[in-house]
Amino acid sequence: MTSVVPARTSLESTFPAAMLSEVGTQESWRKEVHRPATSTHKWWAKRLGTVFRGILTSATTPDEADAAVSYGSPFDLAGAVVLDPFSGSGVTGVEALKLGAKAVCFDINPVATLVQRQAVQPWDREALEAAYRAVELACRAEVDRLHRTEDGRTVLYYFWVATVECPECSDVVRLFDSPVFSKNAYPKRVPKAQIVCPECLAVQESRYDFDTEKCPNGHLITQRGAVQRQSTTCRQGHSFKTLGALNGARPGYEMYAKMVANSDKSKSYESITDWDRKLYDECVKILASLPESAVLPRGELASGNNTDQALKWNFREWRDFFNARQLVSLSLIATAIRDLGGSAPEREALCALFSGTLEFNNLFTSFKGEGTGAVRHMFSNHILKPERTPLEAHPWGTSQSSGAFSTLYKSRLHRAHEYKMKPVDLIVHEKGIERFTGLSKPLGASICESWDSFALAKGQAAYVVTRNSAETDIPDGSVDLIVTDPPYMDNVHYAELADFFHAWLQRMQPYAGYSDEETTRRSGEVQHADPVEFGKAIEAVWAECARVLKPGGLLAFTFHQARISGWVQVVESLRRAGWVMTAVQPVKGEMATSIVKSGAREPSNLDSVVVCRRAADGARNPNRSMEEALATAAKELTGLRDAGIDVGAGDVRSVVRGSLLAYLASTGADLDESVAMQVDSLATESIATLLG
Template structure:
């Protein structure tokens, strides 16, 4: 068997977790090349740089130094069969290697292409100006007050009719519709009267007030949980009251940009309603050639909630003004005739803007980015009080095409031209330039054309990674992050973007299928089907890897069945697990994690070699495997890395199942029970009551360093 590497034996997990923690708070700042568009479960570039450099560093050598050095992997080919946002590809290119980025979803491919290809900034700016000239004046006109001021945001509320008395019920959970992100420091808040929609300023913690028209207003609105109560006192289930139709929506307030630079909250007027009615007419009159979303939602784990609210078509996710405004922008981009990479970048930028401009967004409040994007919970969750933003936007806007142009495309261009890495050289984590090569790859769409490229190259394609055109033994290293077995089904969510992109044709060969769902997707709620699908990818990876090469992937899974299937699939496809290395994987306080019973903070880097190359799992017993996992977790805890119960459980499961699989054991229910019992004991041993360790390392022992991490502007 080839000599061991640092990735297998002395992986610098504590250092990578420290720099990864800093990256996790602002991924879009520290790794902007892979942040031009939404993709789910994006991993940390610092960690993946560490995986690649450690795989190239012999056991016992300075892996930390290799991470922070100008390591040159010229001639090497790195494959990512589940490429997602392109993190592996970018890190490989920065280190001088060639990158192969495959994903079965075309939206992911679009994101990867933006991450690795160069743009001409002058051509990009010219294309942007051409789009602005074609559509901005009309989009601005549709977002203005009667006296000509710009409306930054319109506030809406969903309405349903009471099933008993037919009274229209506005589904306010609270009349406080705007408050500061830190209300105890800044108690000022905006209140709406649920009866007459008067708007006034008060405090976030008011008890009861009388609105300007004499209605008594308290802290509670008509909606609470799944239930609502009408003005006549009838309580009913909201979903039951929909009766096969979507809820109605009513504007009740707007935030206006004033000439002096201030912003003000104002009630909706008849003029505002008339302007919206004009948008309804304009939508009906759009030419057939205009870009609009097409397609219907299909049932699925992440679409069922929207379907229950009777959102059937993707265009249902937008009101009339949004559809008209977004169509104007999208059509102008589609019709660009300039250079292809820059047009493609604007297509991706527009698609990313959709995330902040639809009926599933909400208001985050003052003192933070105003728009809470639609995927903050990784599901298509209808909003009872949606926020309508100005989609082109101004310098005061959040989540708009113009502001994202600067914060995403300009930032990504600067990063690709002069990459900066987070490195700890003893005086804390710093951003350092000069240790990575610029990113500006020629993109190939086949192995033949990829192999012929001289210089920096990336083979980027939408394909099932179980079936590739890569010759046997052509890849030096496989590094990836496979999809979750369940929970976040990427294609179900990506169809929201694809509904627009299929009409825009961002690049030659972009899919014109009605959906991004495809046969061969690895994600599956059935663990057995998940195992079969991922086994096919592992088998293909083993075929294309050079003798002695490594496969490394990050993984965490709340259900033990997911771990069982991953380990079994590796065994069946001829891989031996050489190490399971815990390392920082997630932001500590994300919205999604906050609702989990055992939220994860760490990933497990599963390092594998081919059995045909003589590889075997290094542990001789369950006790030895458990001791290794315990030491790795203890090292992270001693370095003040946040480690939770879910992290311990996942890492121990992976290590023990990998060893047991190597012995030929049947990973049945009894084995799973044993493994979980040992994992629970490890949690108690390592974490105890949780009160004796300051797990977030900030010195206060509360385990919370306090950000929602949603920093797009």
């Protein structure tokens, strides 16, 4: 059976990159609004649904046709099978299903599989609401009681500070780097701020830029805290390395303030009282008395690129990431969800929702300030970075709080359900970018867990399982199109971070067959800091993709990589697996203003869409020389820049590297260190030429 992919596609020749970058930029600012089906739970490096819709439609549009028209029309891929071997949050699967195709979503990580299942399967709204109310009835009253003031008001947030002992004098030092603990997101416009006295923890109102203040107890407060970068100074003037003072233990933690919801809907900052301390002590006792059957996180951290920082602060077990009140409250919610019983999609959705709530309720979160969402989630840095002044939120929450189970229920599950029933797409129209309904099919796939059941499924179907995509049960020549976003070679190691969620989920068993192993790290993971090992692992997946693809089919994936060794390994692995790169198309990637990207030496705004066909099908790279490959890359990048899309040095470097290496691989050249240096030199020259 032949593929639905034309002999020459728009994806390879007339890809509407500028248009897709424009709508992609709009989506990137609010992914949870524009693509809520894939936003029910955290997953890393989530790609843009608009761009992947464009890849799918362009890959099945002949090169002489207008792919932009295909993108903005009720395009129909009925009968086609689309595979994503690195499915992540399920973006490819969702966009394929919306276009009428059947989707195969594989990922080696079970947390990713849970996210994908939420993205594609239907929920019964009444059943979902009934399950939510049952959980609320079982646990909310007690969770609320543990977040009360003495006069019965609700505490929205508790503010904590880490403490260490001075190695010289044993003085207990509070690790404030500033006494300003709450200020507006736009402080010059709204200078009012809240400050704490580091000596006695009295809370008072001031300005974010105050010079000196006196607390109610007469202590002088200045802008300088005890911590300056990696060093701490005690009250006796002894300076020492903060980490060195831990002596193999976690830091201590002390409550110093709370934000309270008042009866008139106002909020107030108040100091911690003996009542608050006694209530917390009660939580310590409750935690110790919880039954063995209660859901609590289990498992230990293993060394890794994204876990080592937490290990340096002596966080050894996943339960160390939570204080006693958080563990008690979260356990009450998790146990109530688990005890709903059965394997209904609605119970599964609440398991995923609870897991997502963990991101905002742990010792690694912090306060963002006034005028914005209050909780800075723990993965804003893509690593497990301990906070010296963590924020403890009310995990069930109220209408005045953020990052809570009840608020995320509405913003995530309700929004995702509405989107599945009536998908919305971003389209460039006469008046600019507008949201359109009616272009995509509703999402409500039956989930299959084997190829045999998938092949027999009627109607909308998705084959969603946790597995190594180098070893599948898909018969030869069964897939029309493969569209994916492979993991980074380095930087963000998904399994190391996903274990934070898995530590709870393994006890909850969101669906039958969910992994009960203590870690999501698996043999066969593609991510590896060693370029050679990365190349071997991803080659095995590319080889399996070549086996299951129909004759004339196509592989397309998005990629960007700061290290040229990553590009070399991807290109070499493709060649060894029998693929030829037929195009490298730059297009809008993730949101360009993230904390992680803003800290990069050459932050990237664009992804490269790498388009491949099998050598066995007679594929050829279209460029006939290095100069032509370089000119092709320059033309694509210039087209985006001239259309007003932000193109930076990192984007030029990545796209030029990909284009040149693709051509060289097609000639059989050995992509050794000298070739890599030559490619890098040409990429640097291109930066100067294109960006001036």
